[in-house]
Amino acid sequence: MENNFAKVQHQQLIVTIFGLYGTMAGGVLPVSVLVDMFAAMGVEAAAARSSVSRLKNNGTLVDRRAGKIARYALSDKVLDSFHEGDQRIYDPQRSAPGDPWSLVIFSVPESERNRRYELRTELTSLGFGSVGAGVAIAPSNVLEQARTRLSERGLAQYVEYFNADYLDAQEIREKVGQWWDLESLDLQYSEFLALYRDAEASWNNRLAAEREPVSAAGDVARQAFGCFVPMLTLWRRFPYRDPNLPLEYLPSGWKAPDAKQMFWAVERLLAPLAHAHAEALLESRNALVPTASIQASTPAQ
Numbered sequence: 001m002e003n004n005f006a007k008v009q010h011q012q013l014i015v016t017i018f019g020l021y022g023t024m025a026g027g028v029l030p031v032s033v034l035v036d037m038f039a040a041m042g043v044e045a046a047a048a049r050s051s052v053s054r055l056k057n058n059g060t061l062v063d064r065r066a067g068k069i070a071r072y073a074l075s076d077k078v079l080d081s082f083h084e085g086d087q088r089i090y091d092p093q094r095s096a097p098g099d100p101w102s103l104v105i106f107s108v109p110e111s112e113r114n115r116r117y118e119l120r121t122e123l124t125s126l127g128f129g130s131v132g133a134g135v136a137i138a139p140s141n142v143l144e145q146a147r148t149r150l151s152e153r154g155l156a157q158y159v160e161y162f163n164a165d166y167l168d169a170q171e172i173r174e175k176v177g178q179w180w181d182l183e184s185l186d187l188q189y190s191e192f193l194a195l196y197r198d199a200e201a202s203w204n205n206r207l208a209a210e211r212e213p214v215s216a217a218g219d220v221a222r223q224a225f226g227c228f229v230p231m232l233t234l235w236r237r238f239p240y241r242d243p244n245l246p247l248e249y250l251p252s253g254w255k256a257p258d259a260k261q262m263f264w265a266v267e268r269l270l271a272p273l274a275h276a277h278a279e280a281l282l283e284s285r286n287a288l289v290p291t292a293s294i295q296a297s298t299p300a301q
Helices: 010-025 031-040 046-057 076-090 110-125 140-152 169-179 182-196 199-208 219-235 258-284
Strands: 028-030 060-063 071-074 102-108 129-132 135-139 160-163
Touching: 010 028, 010 071, 010 199, 010 219, 010 258, 028 031, 028 258, 031 071, 031 182, 031 219, 046 060, 046 071, 071 076, 071 135, 071 140, 102 110, 102 140, 110 135, 129 160, 129 169, 135 140, 140 160, 169 182, 182 219, 182 258, 199 219, 199 258, 219 258
Parallel strands: none
Antiparallel strands: 028 071, 060 071, 102 135, 102 160, 129 135
């Protein structure tokens, strides 16, 4: 399975790794383990160390050196964002037809245009669309999260919040296509499907051919890690782009349901193997209590 590194940045992979496996070692990972993990994804040590250095310099990673051993932790702000993203991946809330909408009305002085950009970025990452200049819209189930996020970022002073009903329901499908760039999002789902559509069958066949329990330190688990981490890193973008509108409002042939079904099928196969491989690497560096080998996943029927 191709790792598709042209589609994902090394620094994004590091954030995924910390979010997935950092808790195994108290939130702190040695650089040597990160290098080993990148090797499983076909990335050279120099490139891995360079990415770690850049993330340290921009504050994403925090130095947790122990003697001569270089170790890092994910900054609290980034870790909180990662956990928030997890909630949106593993417990998404899709609104229903007829649910009220939430409006955020904002005005930022020209002298603070950087704050205007930050505000728009935050609203977009929360799933808001744009009705017009200074007016953002989203299903009402994200309003409280928006209020909390904007308050934490010091942006609440620029906004007013409203719940609203759209009174011409017959036009709503056309309108959501204007408020959100659904065509671009659907294309991104299509590209994800094209990248991983054969992964489930390929891994089912491979695991079915294994006659012995899959070793956490062996090639199968290592290659599962090398496929799963980039796939999840790519997938993590969607919760920040997809507003989870009612399916009745979305274009015919909307690719999200097929992409989600495929992602979860591959995730069920690869996540346990990747987890075991991460444990084995940490154990080899004396950063984790040794764990047993795991059984190959049962191929889906």
